[in-house]
Amino acid sequence: MSTSGYTRRQFLRVSALAGGGLLVACGGGGGGGGSNPNNPQPPGNGGPSDAEQFTVSEFMRIGSDGRIHILVGASEIGQGALTSMPMIVAEELDADWDLVTAEHSPVAARFNNPYFGGLLQFTVASATTRGYFDNQRQVGAAVRQMLVNAAAERWEVPADSLRTERGVVYDDLNGRSASYGELAESAANQPVPSNPPLKDPASYRIIGQSKQRKDAAEKVNGSHIYGIDVDIPDMLTAVIARPPRFFGQALSVDSNAAMAVPGVREVHTIPSGVAVVADDYWSAEKGRQALEVSWNELLAGRTDSNDTRGEYSFKLNLPGLPIRVDGLVPVAQLAAAENRSADYFFPFQAHAAMEPLNVTVDYTGSKADIWTGSQSPTLDKTFASLILGLLPNQITFHTMSSGGGFGRRGNPLADYVRDACHVAKATQKPVKVMWTREDDMKGGYYRPAAAVRVGASMDNQGNITAWTHRAVTQDVTAALYAEELLDTLAEGQLPPLKELTDLETGMPYDIDNVLMDAHLTLKPQMPSLWMRSVNKFTDVFAQETFIDDIAVSYSRDPYQYRRGMLAGKPRLLAVLDAAAQASNWGSTGGGRSQGIAVLNHWMSYVAQVVELSVSDDKVITLHRIVSAIDVGTAINPDLVVAQVESAVIFALTSVFYGEIELQDGVVQQSNFDDYKMLRMFQVPQIDTVVLPSNESPGGVGELGVPALGPALANAIFAATGEKIRELPLKNLGYTLAEQHPA
Amino acid sequence: MLLLRNYWLGLSAALALLVSGGALAQSPLFTPIYEVLTHPRCLNCHTLTDFPRQGDERRRHDQLVMRGEDNxxxxxxxxxxxxxxxxxxxxKVPGxxxxGLAPLSMGWEGMGPRELCTxxxxxxxxxxxxxxxxxxxMExxxxxxxxxxPGEGRTLPPVDHTRFVELLEQWVNAGGPC
Amino acid sequence: MFTIRVNGEDHTVDVPEDKPLLWVLREDLKLTGSKYGCGQALCGACTVHVDDQPTRSCVMPISAAEGHNITTVEAIDQQQIGRLVQQAWQELNVPQCGYCQSGQVMAATALLTENRSPSDRDIDEAMSGNICRCGTYARIRKAIHKIADEQL
Structure with a gap:
């Protein structure tokens, strides 16, 4: 087995297996495969088999039995990355899909997402498919070519006389064939072609098919291993007592009572709090309850929701940092028949993923293994190496499937991984750091509060001649530019600020004069973070409800009014028309009202219609929610639809209930009783129309979130005349009806 | 906001009580018992609905909890x-x-003292x-x-259990006047 | 010391009497299919069957679990309806992050065992104790109806 040639990089190592076979595995660059040696993967997901396995290029292993195991650089957070990414590879590879399995890759540069300049493995911004699409196709096509070349060599025929289908290379002229499994060993020695030909989308047979999720079986029988399920020998469990206000410091600790709890082993003060380390979770939690800590809160956060609202409302009056400037807004305003504006306010919100945060660290002083569900393994690992004093290649980072992410597990500051590393460093024993639901709910890194002022100028026909949009919110991406972080990124540059901050609302309408500006407030003591659809949730809500405000006052149909301003945007028009058609726009009766909203972002397009009725006591009955989307090439249409359904529910929860309140720095919510989630009995009929497209794939995970709120608010406006200018709706007295009353 | 709403809820409940006869002359022996029985700790499960309530705000129990055939x-x-x-x-989780719920026949919501007593x-x-x-x-x-x-974080009925039993004994000894 | 019967087998564990069943299952018996989500019976991720009734194991002290038959998601495929639920969940791509699905599967299996053709209202009343943050509710409903319509 050769390791020479430009194709064989230094991270390939050859090791003899006990059984006498040869395994060529990925090594170096941050550790082996993502599987956990103490939680062996169940069969069917890359588990050990008797077949020999060959690493063909650095991204997959092909067994002599034809099984193909693909390493995925993106994180599985529920969106289906471990299904859709291998589908892309398998398409170009012409693999037999039934023989394909996948797992998370090691944390290594070759698995970085091209969308982030190839610098990070970072599963945020709906960037997995659109970031990796070309690269995964090339991987598949390259390996296919290597298999073909191996067959050509074996049969001494020209490679271009061969064809491939479902994991087999055919030599039709001579009536012979060889499976990928048979060819794997010799294919591994072929040079990797640099520019393999890619398929014409017309000949796709995997991409565009609604395949079943590869992880579905394990996720319904309890065998799927999440970070919280990791179990390694002699592992201790820790919980951390944290200050009541963000960034308070432990001043003095009385651990006597805590240490007296059976099972409690150690108590350690770490930068973020005091860790109670015990034999098991229950002992640790009881130890924490017995712990007495006095906190130094001199530098602690004192954010107060009411004060924040006042401060932001004031800043709406001041010019901000320009984000988009088209034409001459002041001139247009002077010439307008009418100028109007509206102010909006949105609260902090918690991601509240179902799996509370947790990290397991096995640190020995000279090396470490880390297991956690993460959307940001590269930066997590970087911080871990800083705290543990290890080189990156001394750390094996096992990216686990996340029990939900929504952005919380993609913290560039790696808060929960840093905490766990501090605990591991203190205890020097294998330890799982657990967050309770309360820890998670009160743990900060929320969707930041925001205020938005939108303004419009109209001629006397109600045509919009100027548009202004001012946002006041925390800059959740400033952290990426923190100096210390830059120092740790040895090479390369971060993407341009504009791309990361993403404050452009995507205001799509044909308006000549546009001024968008923003105040990016810095509140270092109020940890905030992106949450599914980031600022689109707030900005698009303001924009799309204000459009209806104008349309209705000029007696224009909200759908037609939007149509009239989207003449040059065929893909937006198409989703708008599709949503209107699927929802029978304008032809509902029986006290039902509809609202519509549109959005183009993440290279994708969505229009949503909410149909509802509102009782006199503000009980909202949701009748139907229709989404029409154009996401370019839909890799797995059923999973695309699933993401939209998911986003609709996620948005409904945010719109009706989503609010974290702070009083003098103290978070008031703690669990699902005071931070409510939509439940089964409140879920309406949800229909999703996917428009066919061969365009490049766009983002899907967040697409269904931002327009849902304004579509809903517009329907309430249509039903009641009430203009919704703040969220959540519970604060305005609205409740959700039972879908199927007894 | 929430505080304000609770205040109004409380006020309107008090008004409702007045209107429904709470302030009218009743058996003085039953009046303190009535105040206990209509406290949320009792009333939340002595409902006239097909579901229980929870909290001092007496919201419909989360999770679409139902009365069911056997309460x-x-x-x-x-x-x-x-x-x-x-x-x-x-x-946090009471037990x-x-x-379970009291039978529907023992639902007391909206009742004045005389009706509840009866x-x-x-x-x-x-x-x-x-x-x-x-x-x-009751004992x-x-x-x-x-x-x-009822444990931490829950308000208590206006009198403790010992006093409640004393009040009941007086009422029972007097023949249970309404 | 407590002896509990889980998935047909007796297990004796030396744990404090207030340790919740969930953590005994996960830590002492290494059955990690039942998940921790809230610790207050608010989300249903920890749902197991106790004498065939869906029960939130995160609030059930081990002392209360003695003497009962406990079934976890790891053994629900021993029941025909449990298997059907697992199959329908896969066919319809119900799970997303999947973290709540052990609990959903346990709740749905109990529902369909008790009621072979549940109405939408029945589904609401049986399943509203289980939160899914990924919002797979519509597919859960569809899967339950599919099993009832086609297989029961």
Whole structure:
């Protein structure tokens, strides 16, 4: 087995297996495969088999039995990355899909997402498919070519006389064939072609098919291993007592009572709090309850929701940092028949993923293994190496499937991984750091509060001649530019600020004069973070409800009014028309009202219609929610639809209930009783129309979130005349009806 | 906002009480008992609805919890799915033996003292209990006892259990006047 | 010491009497299919069957679990309806992050065992104790109806 040639990089190592076979595995660059040696993967997901396995290029292993195991650089957070990414590879590879399995890759540069300049493995911004699409196709096509070349060599025929289908290379002229499994060993020695030909989308047979999720079986029988399920020998469990206000410091600790709890082993003060380390979770939690800590809160956060609202409302009056400037807004305003504006306010919100945060660290002083569900393994690992004093290649980072992410597990500051590393460093024993639901709910890194002022100028026909949009919110991406972080990124540059901050609302309408500006407030003591659809949730809500405000006052149909301003945007028009058609726009009766909203972002397009009725006591009955989307090439249409359904529910929860309140720095919510989630009995009929497209794939995970709120608010406006200018709706007295009353 | 709403809820409840006859002359022996029985700790499960309520704001129980045929929940979402024989999770989850709703016939919501008193004594509605049996129920039933010791974070009825039993004894000894 | 019967087998564990069943299952018996989500019976991720009734194991003290038959998601495929639920969940791509699905599967299996043709209202009443943050509710409903319509 050769390791020479430009194709064989230094991270390939050859090791003899006990059984006498040869395994060529990925090594170096941050550790082996993502599987956990103490939680062996169940069969069917890359588990050990008797077949020999060959690493063909650095991204997959092909067994002599034809099984193909693909390493995925993106994180599985529920969106289906471990299904859709291998589908892309398998398409170009012409693999037999039934023989394909996948797992998370090691944390290594070759698995970085091209969308982030190839610098990070970072599963945020709906960037997995659109970031990796070309690269995964090339991987598949390259390996296919290597298999073909191996067959050509074996049969001494020209490679271009061969064809491939479902994991087999055919030599039709001579009536012979060889499976990928048979060819794997010799294919591994072929040079990797640099520019393999890619398929014409017309000949796709995997991409565009609604395949079943590869992880579905394990996720319904309890065998799927999440970070919280990791179990390694002699592992201790820790919980951390944290200050009541963000960034308070432990001043003095009385651990006597805590240490007296059976099972409690150690108590350690770490930068973020005091860790109670015990034999098991229950002992640790009881130890924490017995712990007495006095906190130094001199530098602690004192954010107060009411004060924040006042401060932001004031800043709406001041010019901000320009984000988009088209034409001459002041001139247009002077010439307008009418100028109007509206102010909006949105609260902090918690991601509240179902799996509370947790990290397991096995640190020995000279090396470490880390297991956690993460959307940001590269930066997590970087911080871990800083705290543990290890080189990156001394750390094996096992990216686990996340029990939900929504952005919380993609913290560039790696808060929960840093905490766990501090605990591991203190205890020097294998330890799982657990967050309770309360820890998670009160743990900060929320969707930041925001205020938005939108303004419009109209001629006397109600045509919009100027548009202004001012946002006041925390800059959740400033952290990426923190100096210390830059120092740790040895090479390369971060993407341009504009791309990361993403404050452009995507205001799509044909308006000549546009001024968008923003105040990016810095509140270092109020940890905030992106949450599914980031600022689109707030900005698009303001924009799309204000459009209806104008349309209705000029007696224009909200759908037609939007149509009239989207003449040059065929893909937006198409989703708008599709949503209107699927929802029978304008032809509902029986006290039902509809609202519509549109959005183009993440290279994708969505229009949503909410149909509802509102009782006199503000009980909202949701009748139907229709989404029409154009996401370019839909890799797995059923999973695309699933993401939209998911986003609709996620948005409904945010719109009706989503609010974290702070009083003098103290978070008031703690669990699902005071931070409510939509439940089964409140879920309406949800229909999703996917428009066919061969365009490049766009983002899907967040697409269904931002327009849902304004579509809903517009329907309430249509039903009641009430203009919704703040969220959540519970604060305005609205409740959700039972879908199927007894 | 929330505080304000609770204030209004409280005020309107007080007004409703006035209108429904709470302030009208009743048996003075029953009036303090009435105030206990209409406290949320009792009333939340003595509902006239097909579901229980929770909290001092008496919101409809989350999770679409239902009364069910035997007053212990939907067939596969029983009260005992969550409620243990004692409070758990640092009192966050209340519990007592045979946790469940009182029968519909013993629903007291919206009743003034006279009506509630009458219903309470009506053996066709109260499970065939005479005054002595009622007293015993109020003295010993673990669910009743829970109401007077509901755990951290829950308001208490206006009098403690010992006093409540004294008041009941006086009322029973007087023949249960309404 | 407590002896509990889980998935047909007796297990004796030396744990404090207030340790919740969930953590005994996960830590002492290494059955990690039942998940921790809230610790207050608010989300249903920890749902197991106790004498065939869906029960939130995160609030059930081990002392209360003695003497009962406990079934976890790891053994629900021993029941025909459990298998059907697992199959339908896969066919319809119900799970997303999947973290709540052990609990959903346990709740749905109990529902369909008790009621072979549940109405939408029945589904609401049986399943509203289980939160899914990924919002797979519509597919859960569809899967339950599919099993009832086609297989029961």
């Amino acid at each position: 212990h929940g939907a067939p596969t979402l029983q009260c005992s799915a969550c409620h243990q024989e004692q409070n758990v999770a640092e009192d 007592a033996p045979h946790w 219903v309470l004594k009506d053996q066709s509605k109260n499970g065939g209990k005479d005054l002595q049996a009622l007293l015993k129920h 010993e039933d673990p669910l009743v006892l829970w109401g007077f010791d």
